[in-house]
Amino acid sequence: GVKRHITLLAGHLDRERFEGVGCFPPQDRVEGVAPNKESFFEAFERLGIRAIPLDMYREIRPLQDLWTFLKLLCILKKERWDIVHTHSSKAGFLGRVAARMIGVPVGVHTPNAFAFDRPHSSLLNFFYIFLEKIAGYFCDALIAVSPSEEQLARQSGVVSPGKIVRICNGIDLEEIECSVDPRTKKRALGIPEESPMVLTIGRFAPQKAPGVFIKAAEEVLAQNR
Numbered sequence: 001g002v003k004r005h006i007t008l009l010a011g012h013l014d015r016e017r018f019e020g021v022g023c024f025p026p027q028d029r030v031e032g033v034a035p036n037k038e039s040f041f042e043a044f045e046r047l048g049i050r051a052i053p054l055d056m057y058r059e060i061r062p063l064q065d066l067w068t069f070l071k072l073l074c075i076l077k078k079e080r081w082d083i084v085h086t087h088s089s090k091a092g093f094l095g096r097v098a099a100r101m102i103g104v105p106v107g108v109h110t111p112n113a114f115a116f117d118r119p120h121s122s123l124l125n126f127f128y129i130f131l132e133k134i135a136g137y138f139c140d141a142l143i144a145v146s147p148s149e150e151q152l153a154r155q156s157g158v159v160s161p162g163k164i165v166r167i168c169n170g171i172d173l174e175e176i177e178c179s180v181d182p183r184t185k186k187r188a189l190g191i192p193e194e195s196p197m198v199l200t201i202g203r204f205a206p207q208k209a210p211g212v213f214i215k216a217a218e219e220v221l222a223q224n225r
Contacts, residue, residue: 002087002112005145005169007043009085023075024091026053052079056090069094076102083108086139089115089128093135100138107139113207117152132158145169 006022013020024040044051052075056068076084076098083106086095092109099107116128136142136159143165144150150166153159183193191197198217202208 003038003040003043004171005110005112006040006087007047008172010044010049011047020049021079021081022049022051023054023072024051025056056094058090060090065090065094069098072098073102076104082106085110088112089132093131096135096138108141108143109135109139110143110145111149111153112145113149114152114156114158116156118206129156129158132156136160136163139163141165143167 010020010022022040022044026039026041038046041051041053054068054072054075055064057064072094081099081104084095084099084104085108086092086099087110089111092111096107096109114128114132116125116132118125139159141163142153142159144153144167146168147166150164153164154161182197186193186195186197200210200213202210204210
């Protein structure tokens with residue numbers, strides 16, 4: 001999701017006004033990314049956008065993270081970008097702090113789901129909120145990609161309310177290929193062809209809240225019997 005979001009943003013930049021540059025791990029060191037999927041570097045190469053490798057891991061590794069931060073400082077000092085737009089938790093923290101230390105004029109952050117919006121312990125979530133509040137001082141705007149993310153940003157106080165901007169995420173429907181025939185699928189599921197069928201698409205994870213769809217379906221059925 002984050003990869004698709006970033007490549008869509010980068011691919012639709014006005015090339016006459018902005019020169020886009022990507023900075024991310026060369027092997028997309030994010031847990032759960034399948035090796036047969038397009039990497040960030042492959043995506044940016046396809047888009048004709050320059051990419052700079054930066055070793056980074058999702059989990060907290062103090063020594064590795066310090067080394068990553070120092071290398072990021074060197075990259076920022078050399079490149080002298082006018083805007084740094086960070087995404088996700090670790091890159092968002094390291095990137096925002098480093099950009100402000102180097103004197104980048106504008107810092108923007110998109111959480112793409114806060115680290116504390118997950119089933120962690122209360123103490124760990126407090127720690128993540130604390131880090132987000134520190135990083136929040138080092139950016140000019142936080143872009144929430146959904147109403148719920150905007151609400152969570154305001155409730156947690158990770159940045160001042162005036163910095164929060166909501167720009168809902170989206171996808172290009174023309175890129176989605178659907179080879180399923182609704183009538184065939186209904187017959188396979190034992191659903192009458194004339195009956196409407198409503199689907200929800202997403203992985204089975206707390207962030208996607210699959211149970212909300214089930215509860216909504218129950219209420220709709222109860223009201224339309």
